[in-house]
Amino acid sequence: MSAIACSGMPGRAPERRLRSVLLQIFYSVRSERMLIEQLQYNPLFRWFVVMEMDEGVWNHAVYSKNRERSSRSLVHYTSRALESAGSKWYYLAQIMNRTRLFSLFGMLFVACTALFGRLGQNQRRSVLPAAHPIVLHAARVFDTEAGRIVTPGEVLVQGERIVEAGSSVQHPAGAETMDLGDVTLLAGLIDAHVHLFLHPGAEDLQTIEESVPQRTITATLAARDDLLAGFTSERDMGTEGAGSADTAVRNAINQGLIPGPRLRISGNAISIVGGHEGAINYNPEQHIFSNAAYANGAAELVTVIRQQFKEGSDFIKIYETGRDSFRDGRFSTPFQYSEAELRTAVDEAARVGKRVAVHATGEPGTLYAARAGVMREKQIPAVPTFAIAEYFADHAASPVAGARQHEQLDYHAGQFRRQLAAGVPMAVGSDVGPFPHGTQARELVLMVKYGMTPVAALQADQLNGAKLLGWEGQIGALKAGYFADIIAVPGDPIKDISVITQVSFVMKGGVVYRK
Numbered sequence: 001m002s003a004i005a006c007s008g009m010p011g012r013a014p015e016r017r018l019r020s021v022l023l024q025i026f027y028s029v030r031s032e033r034m035l036i037e038q039l040q041y042n043p044l045f046r047w048f049v050v051m052e053m054d055e056g057v058w059n060h061a062v063y064s065k066n067r068e069r070s071s072r073s074l075v076h077y078t079s080r081a082l083e084s085a086g087s088k089w090y091y092l093a094q095i096m097n098r099t100r101l102f103s104l105f106g107m108l109f110v111a112c113t114a115l116f117g118r119l120g121q122n123q124r125r126s127v128l129p130a131a132h133p134i135v136l137h138a139a140r141v142f143d144t145e146a147g148r149i150v151t152p153g154e155v156l157v158q159g160e161r162i163v164e165a166g167s168s169v170q171h172p173a174g175a176e177t178m179d180l181g182d183v184t185l186l187a188g189l190i191d192a193h194v195h196l197f198l199h200p201g202a203e204d205l206q207t208i209e210e211s212v213p214q215r216t217i218t219a220t221l222a223a224r225d226d227l228l229a230g231f232t233s234e235r236d237m238g239t240e241g242a243g244s245a246d247t248a249v250r251n252a253i254n255q256g257l258i259p260g261p262r263l264r265i266s267g268n269a270i271s272i273v274g275g276h277e278g279a280i281n282y283n284p285e286q287h288i289f290s291n292a293a294y295a296n297g298a299a300e301l302v303t304v305i306r307q308q309f310k311e312g313s314d315f316i317k318i319y320e321t322g323r324d325s326f327r328d329g330r331f332s333t334p335f336q337y338s339e340a341e342l343r344t345a346v347d348e349a350a351r352v353g354k355r356v357a358v359h360a361t362g363e364p365g366t367l368y369a370a371r372a373g374v375m376r377e378k379q380i381p382a383v384p385t386f387a388i389a390e391y392f393a394d395h396a397a398s399p400v401a402g403a404r405q406h407e408q409l410d411y412h413a414g415q416f417r418r419q420l421a422a423g424v425p426m427a428v429g430s431d432v433g434p435f436p437h438g439t440q441a442r443e444l445v446l447m448v449k450y451g452m453t454p455v456a457a458l459q460a461d462q463l464n465g466a467k468l469l470g471w472e473g474q475i476g477a478l479k480a481g482y483f484a485d486i487i488a489v490p491g492d493p494i495k496d497i498s499v500i501t502q503v504s505f506v507m508k509g510g511v512v513y514r515k
């Protein structure tokens with residue numbers, strides 16, 4: 001619906017619109033979580049969320065405030081609310097599911113006098129941090145840089161930033177205290193390798209069978225799932241054939257129109273014809289498009305890079321190796337671009353202050369990438385992406401294929417241990433998309449399984465992740481001046497890293513998305 005259509009005209013049309021939206025929610029909501037989603041997604045109801053935050057409570061309060069049972073329907077209350085003009089607040093609803101399998105209670109506040117005037121303003125920014133300070137209190141807090149747990153833990157948030165974090169913080173006048181109980185507070189997780197535009201199932205067929213608008217909707221849902229799983233920042237390593245559609249997703253998140261992580265995006269990855277992403281297994285007469293943008297040689301790299309930056313990419317993703325093969329315990333992968341070609345790409349990105357990330361799984365391509373100055377850092381973090389390898393091995397087409405993929409995962413884990421022993425810095429990237437979004441905290445569990453300590457895995461995620469995404473000093477720790485990207489997990493992640501897969505609280509930029 002268009003929120004602008006309601007702006008500044010308190011008449012019958014917006015009332016009808018409000019009623020029809022309430023009706024839709026009444027018929028579609030099956031759980032409390034769905035209600036929250038509806039509140040967050042529906043342009044009209046996002047406004048309620050903003051109102052609730054102005055009042056100092058989050059949208060959970062919207063339905064928890066009223067636990068009184070009633071057999072009357074949402075429609076009844078909606079009508080009443082709309083009829084009783086004059087008061088500032090309208091009491092709207094308790095939502096009862098007609099199937100009686102589930103029931104849930106909703107209480108929505110509507111300030112109709114303000115509604116039609118404010119809707120237009122708020123439709124560009126659906127959720128805002130609270131105006132007042134918030135103190136998060138928990139049993140523990142993880143100090144990322146020191147690599148230790150502090151007890152108890154408190155974080156003072158004002159607007160979108162952290163003011164103070166530690167065992168105890170000042171409680172300014174007017175501050176709202178959220179006691180989260182027996183949990184550990186951590187900086188929001190960072191996934192340095194995601195594909196928002198992919199879902200489980202054949203990757204190349206998604207490009208062929210699904211329209212870009214359809215895939216963009218998929219991407220917005222994936223962004224929400226990742227955020228609710230605790231990933232407050234992500235680097236999207238290629239839309240896999242959806243071009244620069246990720247620009248729209250990133251911008252909508254930044255404008256507060258949809259929930260999602262802070263994003264660094266790359267548009268399509270870049271590959272050579274007939275290379276890692278060359279759409280090579282199809283009838284050539286069908287001219288099947290690649291998942292990647294083609295660039296053969298230095299001149300074409302420059303052309304494609306300029307086009308991608310024009311369309312909104314934050315960085316460039318290049319396939320340097322592939323396709324991989326693993327036979328008789330030996331791994332091999334051809335390189336795609338020479339060191340000189342990669343250097344041209346890095347220089348072109350650097351010309352406008354941007355960077356290049358490469359997909360590089362083996363030699364000599366990895367060496368070429370390192371020498372060409374990819375990421376322009378002395379200490380280039382490796383991103384092992386175990387979670388996707390485990391998922392593919394566990395979901396292989398046949399037992400034989402599964403066994404071979406598990407063997408390859410073991411080989412990968414052995415290489416990882418050698419890299420750790422050699423002091424190669426790591427960052428956390430799951431390659432999520434081909435496996436379900438919101439489940440990728442498994443990557444940290446696997447990095448610990450294959451040789452890292454939980455502290456080292458969390459530091460790799462948060463400190464190196466912040467560097468890789470170009471937000472060093474802004475994210476990846478609970479420190480004064482940093483973005484208030486804060487999550488909570490039950491238990492102690494240093495004793496048991498698996499709790500990282502059970503995120504129970506998510507705040508991003510001072511806005512609570514999960515509680």
Ligand SMILES: [Zn+2]
Nearest residue numbers: 193195237431
């Ligand atoms: Zn990937």
